[in-house]
Amino acid sequence: MEASLSKPRLRFIDLARSIAVIMMLEGHCTGMALDKVYRSTEYPLYNFWFFIHNTTSPLFFTISGLVFAYLLTGKTTEPFFEMKRVRKGFKRVVELLIWGYLLQLDLRGIYNHVFNNIPYDMSWFAAFHVLQSIAVGIFGLLVIYGIQRWI
Numbered sequence: 001m002e003a004s005l006s007k008p009r010l011r012f013i014d015l016a017r018s019i020a021v022i023m024m025l026e027g028h029c030t031g032m033a034l035d036k037v038y039r040s041t042e043y044p045l046y047n048f049w050f051f052i053h054n055t056t057s058p059l060f061f062t063i064s065g066l067v068f069a070y071l072l073t074g075k076t077t078e079p080f081f082e083m084k085r086v087r088k089g090f091k092r093v094v095e096l097l098i099w100g101y102l103l104q105l106d107l108r109g110i111y112n113h114v115f116n117n118i119p120y121d122m123s124w125f126a127a128f129h130v131l132q133s134i135a136v137g138i139f140g141l142l143v144i145y146g147i148q149r150w151i
Contacts, residue, residue: 013067020060027053065137072145080146089142096135104129 031053034046041047072085080086104124113120 010070013063013070016063017067020056020063023052023056024060027056061134061137064134065141068138069141069145072141080149086142086146089138093135093139093142096131096138100129100131100135101125103131 030049038046068089072083072089074085076083104127106121106124109118109120109124112118
């Protein structure tokens with residue numbers, strides 16, 4: 001059996017991604033557990049935590065995008081739409097858009113519309129979920145990379 005050759009892992013990317021994940025977990029867990037009494041700007045530690053908490057999502061999205069872009073730009077002579085990463089990226093865009101809308105789906109409204117003849121409100125459809133934000137970011141990276149390859 002032949003051993004497959006793979007790219008060496010870039011430890012600084014793994015480290016940055018793991019720090020971002022840990023910061024996201026810390027922000028969500030601490031945010032849920034922190035008592036309202038301590039949510040005050042009187043506490044310097046809260047101010048520091050609040051600042052760090054506000055940087056976790058942008059950091060996580062930026063690092064994830066950089067990792068995706070790095071993996072996408074490997075040296076290849078394959079046509080754009082035949083590249084494994086491109087196909088996988090477009091598939092992920094579709095999945096994230098679908099999941100974003102499914103999570104926002106108003107099942108109670110559908111039930112009331114079907115069984116109680118109450119008009120159905122479609123305002124949830126205009127909301128922009130974080131999963132859809134990620135999908136738009138990945139789509140943007142794919143389009144930019146496709147244009148760069150085309151030029």
